[in-house]
Amino acid sequence: MPKEPQNIHAVAARAGVSAATVSRAFNCPDKVAPATRELVAHAARELGYQPNAIARTLRTQRSRVLGVVLPTLLNPVFAECLQGIALAAARNGYAILPAMTGYDDEQERQAVTQLLAGGVDGMILTVANPTDSQALERLRGVELPYVLVYNAHAEHPCVSVDGEAAAAEVVARLAALGHRRIAMVSGTLAASDRAQQRYRGYLRGMAQAGLVPPALVEVPFVTSAVMALSRYLQAQPRPTALFCSNDLLAIRAIRAAHLSGLSVPQDLSVVGFDGIAIGQDLTPALSTIAQPSHDMGRHAVDLLVHAMERNRLPTAADSLYLPHAFHDGESCSAATGAVPEASGRSPSSRPVSPQGVTP
Template sequence: MATLQQIAFHAGCSLATVSRALKGEGPVSDEMVRRVRRAAAELGYRSRTSAGVAGTRNRPVVGVLVPSVTNPVFAASLAGIQHRMQAASHGVLIAQSNYDPALECRAVSALLEQRPTGLILTLCNAETSKALSASLPPTILLNNLPVARFPAAVTVDNYRAGYEITRHVLAHRHHRILFVSGHFSSSDRARLRYEGYRAAMGDAGYRPLQPMEIPFVDGYEHLELAPVMEDYAPTAIIASNDLLALGVIGALRRVGLSVPGDVSVAGFDGIPIGRLMNPSLTTVAMPDGDMGVAAAAMLLDIATNALQCRHLRLDHRLYAGGTVRSAV
């Protein structure tokens, strides 16, 4: 088996630098980390600690953080991650933040205790990621735009998706369009979708309404829309995700309004249950499973082959559905 001395010679650095780079501890430049990991991969190096841990559980693992394991969006991404990691003989450890930024550090710390090969993280807001531990293994952001600390990411263009679904609703002669969302502090994806909505409204010459923000984790079956319907009298509602769109439809029916007869409704994600409805839900379909596969493949490339970090953006697709119709 290759030694640390051989890796140091191959990478052109000191033993101390090799140790820091492999452990993810101490001051080492990103370029040097890549050089050391590339040398270790080429020489077939495997640390004693990793070998011992892997021997205990029979195979290496990766850690994955998502806001919720029950949301079909993240469940699809997890399935994609597990499928790709299974092919690479890796296990998958899963943690959830419950859309709470304060819980993210604790969840990541729990994953790190298992010494994963790397991490795949869906954060409430990647801009606040400085609160995470300074010593992390190779890390991929999933659904968050890349930041200076985490340049590797797999995303869709949530801003553009928000713009396109709003243009679709506007094309059906709706001008009073309400955006209903979970708290933006819990999801930068929802915030970007709202910013796309605002831009589309402004470009069309209409004033965007103030968003209605509600908690993500309280469930949508008891969503109360009567006050906001009275205040804004919207003819259409765009929800920041499909589950919330279903909650909006239920809330409208409870106050005697039909969809799309009285109010049009649209969402984001393209979860299967939306297509089973009658009429089917108007939405922007996201490639959640493919994103999980892509994030897993990218992590393996960076962690084992020392490839450069990059930002991969997958395409979304507007699904017209039947819950949006022309305003009278």
């Protein structure tokens, strides 16, 4: 005989609570004690009970779905963040609906429009530039709760790292290793506020080290990055160190150095930014600034859900800056003939509030 479908009364009997408590556990979990919520969830799993999401939405006017807008999943840093978002959302009783934008402003706007039409309760986003984002303007106009991840902006709720300080630390480390010709490599600078923050930090670090920065090396297309960087490294005078605004560019810089007849790190030191796992599998292993992408996704969900449970919008005052760390791999060493100095700088080691952080 087919198994008879279960309902909240069966779950209530199994858990030893009232049907009203079961209903609250699914529809208003913040109003139920954690131990009781777990008791109800355990009973539901044992019985194979799944709450009717459509009926619940009609009763509560909530979909229990979060929209997620990211530039791409081809960069592992965003995939790691999405995993953190998905796990934290599930833990809080939400599903996620992701959209990719290809670093394009218009696609960001379209993604937000589609997710709004889908009735999501809130959104987590990475946008090209929060200052003039039409997507964020739309969200503010309809007063939908949202949190930015990776972006750092004084007027928006964000979960990020202090990219400017991290970049300045990289330059200080390279200068302490005797490097004087330190160049920075980036994608199209105007397309990413993260790259802009890191470039400001690079310029600050060069000024603090008393060094003159060469022109920024912009590589608009990742697919042609290797050949573009190879041509750059064959010109004179070439740099002795490259700071790349992300790990994918750093990996391509190592390949470009090889094609140019240069050894890394003997002839050229290369440092990335992100801390993607594959960087540690390279030969040489990549030196990089690591940001906690999984935790950034998790904190973004928690910040968003916390605000929604209190029927308010997240604000810039809720922003959280998480610690970054320098992973000292094999792609960075002392400049040829230089005597390394003792470095007086160390990576950030604890979360900080927006106060005192240059976004």
